[in-house]
Amino acid sequence: MRRPVLTLLAIMLAGARLDAQPAAPPRTPPVFIDELTWMEIRDRLLAGTKTIIIGTAGQEQKGPHMVTGEHKYVLQHTTERIARTLGDALVAPIITYVPEGSWETPLRGHMAKAGTITLPEDRFIELLVHAAKSLRAGGFTTVILIGDSGGNQNGLKAAADQLNAAWKDTGGRALFIGDYYTKSSADIRTYLGSLGFPLETIGSHAGMVDTSELLFVNPSLVRRDRLAPNGGSPDSGVSGDPTKATAALGKALVQIKIDNALAQIRASRPTSGGF
Incomplete structure (x- = not known):
């Protein structure tokens, strides 16, 4: 008779241990709309979330040590942080097809490296305008345009201008947030310079800036064994010294x-409100 009693006691103790486990913290609601159902998006709109962020990245070479989607991964981090800080914003899927040059020979710049994808400037602007109008039709009233690459900035501004002209007196508004890239690029150079890094070490593409950002947001996407000043060769696609990242x-x-x-x-x- 003792064995059934002991077995019952063991089960009760195991249940008590399970009951004593701390409850898992509640999951933070997503801010990316492609992680929400349409009804969840509708409910967020009804609750006052009327701002949507459209981020543009770039599918481009990033030297021998970084994946070609570096801009996208950085934007996934920054746009989420921006949306959560604002408190009344969601984030559209990151747009990775952006102007990167021409596919016509001779290939130049990033297009000379495998894996780069380009979109003509007019098509890029048209893509942004159609995406924004789609989101406006769904209930968002403010569209924020942010680009993580220099080649995106003119198209983003042109799209915002077109949208604001089309939405005049309708309650819709497009905001081109150029300070995310242009002002920040200058501020970053100043900051790194204050730490003693010269401009040739900082570089301008796939150097210590881009590499440091990706090491922070997703270090598994940096090939550490391929890090070298200026990418290790004249044709590496790297400007600067990513070994300092x-x-x-x-x-x-x-x-x-x-x-x-x-x-x-x-x-x-x-x-x-809420700011």
Whole structure:
């Protein structure tokens, strides 16, 4: 008779141990609309979330040590942080097809490297306008346009201008947040210079800036065994010294982008609540 009693006692004790486990923390609701159902998006709209962020990245070569989607992974981090800080914004899927040059020979710039995809400027602008109008039709009233690459900036501004002209007196508005890239690029150079890094070490593409940011947001996508000053060869596609990159630097550089974007958004929406 003792064995059934002991077995019952063991089961009760096991249940008590399970009951004593702390409850899992509640999952933070997603802000990317492709992680939400249409009804969840509708409910967020009804609750006052009327701003949508469209981020544009770039499918381009990033030297021998970084994946070609570097801009996308950085934007997934920064746009989520921006949306959560604003508190009334969601994020559209990152747009990775952007102007990168021409596929006509002779190939130049990023297009000379395998894996780069380009979109003509007019098609890029048209893509942005159609995406924004789609989201406006779904109930969003403010569309924020942010680009993580220099070649995106003119098209983003042109799209915002077109949208604002089309939406005049309708309650819709497009905001081109150029400070995310242009101001931040200057601020980042100043910051790194204050730490003693010369401009040739900082570089301008796939160097210590891009590499530091990716080391922070997704280090598994950096091929550490391929890190070399200027990519290790004249035709590497790298400007600068990615061997000086660190995740700690990346955290600071990404924060500069987020802070500049938030400041410009807030300045552009002075009457909005919650800021």
